[in-house]
Amino acid sequence: MPLDLQRGERRQGSRSLLPRQRLLDEGEEALRDDELLAAALGTGYRGRHVLEVAHEILKQRGREELIQLDVAGWMRIKGVGLSKAAQIVACFELARRGLNKGLDLRPRIERPQDALPLLSTIRDQRREHFYCLYLNARNQVIRGEVISIGSLSSSIVHPREVFYPAITHAAASVILSHNHPSGDVSPSRDDIELTRRLMHAGSIMGIDVLDHIILGEDCFLSMKEHGLL
Numbered sequence: 738m739p740l741d742l743q744r745g746e747r748r749q750g751s752r753s754l755l756p757r758q759r760l761l762d763e764g765e766e767a768l769r770d771d772e773l774l775a776a777a778l779g780t781g782y783r784g785r786h787v788l789e790v791a792h793e794i795l796k797q798r799g800r801e802e803l804i805q806l807d808v809a810g811w812m813r814i815k816g817v818g819l820s821k822a823a824q825i826v827a828c829f830e831l832a833r834r835g836l837n838k839g840l841d842l843r844p845r846i847e848r849p850q851d852a853l854p855l856l857s858t859i860r861d862q863r864r865e866h867f868y869c870l871y872l873n874a875r876n877q878v879i880r881g882e883v884i885s886i887g888s889l890s891s892s893i894v895h896p897r898e899v900f901y902p903a904i905t906h907a908a909a910s911v912i913l914s915h916n917h918p919s920g921d922v923s924p925s926r927d928d929i930e931l932t933r934r935l936m937h938a939g940s941i942m943g944i945d946v947l948d949h950i951i952l953g954e955d956c957f958l959s960m961k962e963h964g965l966l
Contacts, residue, residue: 811825856950916952919953924958
């Protein structure tokens with residue numbers, strides 16, 4: 738049977754095939770976040786289509802939080818059993834290793850704009866996400882990690898949570914970042930005080946804080962460029 742005919746028949750069949758079929762037809766870049774997650778989940782559960790399940794998961798948790806979940810965390814989500822949870826966690830880990838330990842294809846940060854593609858997942862979150870990029874001695878990113886997820890207006894960050902991954906992964910420096918859901922990227926007094934506190938802690942451990950980038954929906958501010966470091 739011709740491939741186009743097979744695709745047409747599948748589109749007219751089960752709705753659960755739609756995200757995967759769109760991926761095949763149009764490529765993964767064309768899919769929304771909920772469609773990508775639905776393609777990974779494969780099926781929903783009784784009374785809920787897989788796209789509805791994926792949309793609800795993203796609404797409640799957000800992309801960055803999902804990346805950090807282990808198998809047990811995924812299994813606490815309704816409709817996700819052991820098999821699905823293990824499959825998704827394995828995929829995330831494989832992707833993480835590809836970024837962190839791939840064929841020296843690690844992104845290099847030379848200016849604040851270079852970091853923005855790696856921070857895109859937090860800029861449109863409805864709650865503040867404090868996110869760190871950990872770099873090697875050549876300013877290549879070896880890991881990115883969500884440190885805290887706060888309320889609509891604030892997040893709670895402790896130095897040990899910021900620098901533990903840096904020590905674990907032998908990072909030479911770190912770039913701090915967080916989003917302002919309001920869209921106003923002006924640093925607050927708390928932002929400035931936190932940055933200075935983390936810089937002091939980093940200096941003690943020999944880990945440089947290179948910048949603190951504040952993200953709005955369509956703009957950003959580098960505290961280094963504005964002389965606030």
